[in-house]
Amino acid sequence: MKTVSDEVEQEVSTGSLPAWDRVEELARSAHARFRHDDEGAVATYIPVLAEVDPALFGVCVAEVSGAVHEVGETSYEFSVQSISKAFVYALVCEEHGHEVVRERVGVDNTGLAFNSVIAVELNDGHPMNPMVNAGALATTALMPGASFAEQWENVRTGLSRFAGRQLELDGEVYRSESATNARNKAIARLLQSYGRIDLDPLEVVDVYTRQCALRVDARDLAVMGATLADGGVNPVTGERVVSAQVCRDTLAVLASTGMYERSGEWLFEIGLPAKSGVTGGIVAIAPGKGAIGTFSPRLDPAGNSVRGRHATAYLSRALGLNIFASAAQAAATGVPDGVEHSA
Numbered sequence: 001m002k003t004v005s006d007e008v009e010q011e012v013s014t015g016s017l018p019a020w021d022r023v024e025e026l027a028r029s030a031h032a033r034f035r036h037d038d039e040g041a042v043a044t045y046i047p048v049l050a051e052v053d054p055a056l057f058g059v060c061v062a063e064v065s066g067a068v069h070e071v072g073e074t075s076y077e078f079s080v081q082s083i084s085k086a087f088v089y090a091l092v093c094e095e096h097g098h099e100v101v102r103e104r105v106g107v108d109n110t111g112l113a114f115n116s117v118i119a120v121e122l123n124d125g126h127p128m129n130p131m132v133n134a135g136a137l138a139t140t141a142l143m144p145g146a147s148f149a150e151q152w153e154n155v156r157t158g159l160s161r162f163a164g165r166q167l168e169l170d171g172e173v174y175r176s177e178s179a180t181n182a183r184n185k186a187i188a189r190l191l192q193s194y195g196r197i198d199l200d201p202l203e204v205v206d207v208y209t210r211q212c213a214l215r216v217d218a219r220d221l222a223v224m225g226a227t228l229a230d231g232g233v234n235p236v237t238g239e240r241v242v243s244a245q246v247c248r249d250t251l252a253v254l255a256s257t258g259m260y261e262r263s264g265e266w267l268f269e270i271g272l273p274a275k276s277g278v279t280g281g282i283v284a285i286a287p288g289k290g291a292i293g294t295f296s297p298r299l300d301p302a303g304n305s306v307r308g309r310h311a312t313a314y315l316s317r318a319l320g321l322n323i324f325a326s327a328a329q330a331a332a333t334g335v336p337d338g339v340e341h342s343a
């Protein structure tokens with residue numbers, strides 16, 4: 001089916017960030033304001049994650065110009081977890097085109113928890129969207145590669161290109177999650193029973209578990225996000241990772257589903273497509289401008305990092321990133337003489 005975007009040349013919505021000094025100052029201020037907020041609790045359902053120091057906090061802003069602002073523990077490495085779903089989705093869309101992936105995985109919010117089994121049953125086996133575990137498993141199964149080892153290598157190199165450096169597997173996290181992920185295995189088998197996964201479901205879970213165990217830091221998250229903000233070109237390395245259309249589609253999916261069943265609330269409060277992970281990372285993307293990567297392990301009841309949410313909300317507002325915000329043109333520039341508003 002031909003869509004409007006195939007027929008009409010694309011305009012882009014951009015704008016620009018404040019000057020470098022101002023962004024630097026606001027990134028520092030975001031860190032200072034929330035570094036003593038001790039609300040929330042670290043995730044423990046993957047046993048090894050419980051061992052993290054809850055006081056860690058890093059804030060990073062990466063601009064599409066390639067400038068990077070780092071405050072706090074931005075080099076502390078943690079497993080990327082669910083944030084990988086956004087970037088694997090982009091790689092799979094790049095490979096297959098978004099219509100195939102839309103049909104196979106979907107783009108709508110389930111309104112249920114990220115690891116819900118009942119959501120699959122309620123939707124006749126359709127995973128609904130790539131940011132919940134069912135949809136992420138169906139998406140990972142679509143990664144190119146003649147073997148599972150090759151699929152995994154393509155995930156790793158693909159995410160590394162987004163980050164602009166070679167990402168490595170955290171073996172301890174991988175083993176800890178592999179030993180306790182019966183629920184993901186059940187979801188994968190359920191998808192198989194509905195014909196939504198053609199490959200061996202347990203092997204797909206293994207590739208997915210590895211992808212979640214890739215080590216990143218807050219700076220990586222910001223650069224990965226800034227690549228999506230920059231039409232698919234990594235602004236630090238200059239490498240094209242995915243197409244501009246794939247970025248647009250990925251950001252639309254993140255806006256509606258990236259923060260799980262809190263996606264509406266997040267969009268209302270912060271106004272940016274974003275993705276969070278259970279280790280305490282958040283990446284929020286401002287199309288045409290840049291991205292914010294935060295890391296702090298204490299999570300709110302919805303599973304989003306408390307300090308990360310506060311810092312992102314502050315920066316979205318202070319840097320003017322909310323994609324829904326506008327100022328009246330007439331108030332800012334005046335209506336030209338002789339031009340009247342129609343009633």
Ligand code: DON
Binds near residue numbers: 082209276278
């Ligand atoms: O599949 C899982 O449960 C984890 N590997 C990822 C969970 C996650 O990050 C969800 N986050 N909010």
